[in-house]
Amino acid sequence: MNITKLNDFWALHEAPLSWDRQYLSDINRQKEGWYQCKLPVDVRMPLMDAGVIKEPLEGDNSYESQWIEERSWWFVKHFSSSDIRMDADVIELVLEGLDTNSDIFLNDQYIGSHQNVHVPFICEIKRFLVKGDNRLTVRLTSGLEHISIQDLAEIDCAVTAESDFSDSDRGDHRRTMVRRPQYNIGWDWGPRLVSIGITGQALVRTYHKIAIREVGIETKEIKRDGEKNQALLNVMVNAENLNIVDTVDCDLEIVIRKDGKIAAGKTIPNILLTSGTNYINQELLLNEAELWWPAGYGRQPLYQVEITARCKDMVESWPVFHYGIRKISIDTSAMEDETRNFKFIVNEQEIFCKGANWIPNDFIYARVTEEKYHTLLEEAIEANFNMIRIWGGGLYERELFYDLCDEKGLLVWQDFMLACGAYPERQAWFENEIRSEYTYQTKRLRTHSCIALFCGTNENHWIFSNPEFLDRWKIKPSYQNQYGLWIPNVLSKEVVWMNCPYIPYWNSSPYGGKNANDLDCGDAHLWSHGFVSNDI
Structure with a gap:
């Protein structure tokens, strides 16, 4: 997997809430009113930098920026195809945090919508890319505008809001019908300050032949022998064969290190990967295992887990992570x-x-x-x-x-x-x-x-x-x-x-x-x- 990050040099433009994705060409024609920003970003951040609004968490300033949730916000990023492995089998765009309702365009082609801040937007984009300059556009709104009285009637408007119990204006009964942060619509401990933005990283990742899609690790058993521990771990790897017709041969290597030394490892040779996903489970035994404990009950030793798949001349690795042995x-x-x-x-x-x-x-x-x-x-x-x-x-x-x-x-x-x-x-x-x-x-x-x-x-x-x-x-x-x-x-x-x-x-x-x-x-x-x- 090769990763190209797209976090820098974004431009932001404000538009009426009614400007939906059909207004993309109108946004493209705008010459003025653009703010510069980088990710992660909430729209208030470049607005504060430009002096359009004051710090919303000082005094009563939060009221002065509540109009933000009543507008649509358009983010634009240019990037070059030279930064990306264009010969890859799969090229994916990943937008880690879209808050909240969004439409996404690549080179003025609509490629999808997203309505959940708690899960990334992922789209295969190889067919949309062009040689040279590429333009990524994201339209964002709060999502609240899509919820009607009829929608709330389905749940009998059974949603708590601070405004139900006092003269506060904090809260909004529509919040539970939008997968967005609930707290910044107003809670008993804070103001209404509805977030809108690209609040995670943006990146393009490419794969050749195979992709490791997920990894899991479990401490299945801990045996004690005097002062020493023996730990049995199960490692699960989901390897995707990107060829939708042919099988492919693969060697899978799992290495677990502690302080740079190999504590356990195993290579599973010549695995037959069928088209699509392949779930592979492998148990590893660690002798003299060091256990992970909550603070105050012991130390927190962490093992380094490395997972690599080799397919002919192609090597695919999962990002190295740390794991503490405990049940x-x-x-x-x-x-x-x-x-x-x-x-x-x-x-x-x-x-x-x-x-x-x-x-x-x-x-x-x-x-x-x-x-x-x-x-x-x-x-x-x-x-x-x-x-x-x-x-x-x-x-x-x-x-x-x-x-x-x-x-x-x-x-x-x-x-x-x-x-x-x-x-x-x-x-x-x-x-x-x-x-x-x-x-x-x-x-x-x-x-x-x-x-x-x-x-x-x-x-x-x-x-x-x-x-x-x-x-x-x-x-x-x-x-x-x-x-x-x-x-x-x-x-x-x-x-x-x-x-x-x-x-x-x-x-x-x-x-x-x-x-x-x-x-x-x-x-x-x-x-x-x-x-x-x-x-x-």
Whole structure:
């Protein structure tokens, strides 16, 4: 795989919201009103640089830029074919973060639309490229404009918003019907500052003959022999044969290193790859294995995992990653007083978890620096944390976040991004978006030793068993109308079981016992018990 990054030298233009993708030629004719930027970017960033708006998080400035969500925003990037392996079998465009509804064009040809910030846009573009200069155009809007009163009626408008409980203007009932960050539409702890932008990297990647599409690794067993450990790992590699008709022969090499020395390795020679995807599982035994522990319980040794496929004169490698050997589970066994445990068990040892919610670091999250991640997570360690919960109203974090949690021994309770409201689960398009999102995120995160648990929602089970909310909305959730709870009760479990059954799953937070916030079972949010949670 060869990668060409397209992060620099973008231009941005503002247009009326009504200018949909049919207005591309009008945008191309614009000579003035362009802002320069680089990725990742939220539209407010170049607008601030140009003095058009003030810093939205100072004073009441957030109100002065709310007009941004009522416009369409057009990003343009020129790049040369000379930067790309044009003779490749497959050439893919990857846009890692599109916030939120988007139309994408290459050389004025419409190549697709995207409506989910939590999963990248990927498109095979070889047929659209030309020799010399190529022009990539992306139209973006908030996505809220597509949601109607009729759409909200399907979920009985059963969505919490700060404006429902006070005279605040924060919140928007349409938010749950758009796969975008929920928090910056306005939450109890922050303003309405709707994000729009290309908030991840843009790149072109090329493949010849084969492509490694995914990798998984699991600690299947740890055996102790005195003071030494022996670990049995299973490595899964999905190798795609790009020839849609012919088979191809391939050698697959797996190497696991520690401190530069090979700890385990295996070559599987002469594998027959059939057209399309090929799933290959291989077990490796590590003698004198060093175990990964949460902070305060031991060290965090990380092994380097290298995976290479060789097909005649073609070599394809998966990006090298680090992995800590550990097994994790949740003990929910019954106790003598008929309450239940809720304990995290790592390497057969109970862990007393200490930490806090992690919310997005900025309402303009595209501008969060790597330095800020390092600082905040180091402060978490200094505060004696060993667990961070990624709150379900925000974002799946960048790879850097999880890498640092691996290094520092911070367990991650990872919410899926559903929070405080009903979701249109009976709409086929929405189910497809959620399934695609969860599949992508579980496959991305499963190799991180810090991932302690996937969790279905933030507070949804509690809300839809709470008389205060049910009376307000005049609804009665049932098996026939679950107001979105089918997603965490069924769909999420299916995806986790398919992609990483060795990572625990929990339906929601809070969840367990009666009314989903029972102190006798599962986890609880202590709003009604005299405590208030702290976010970082």
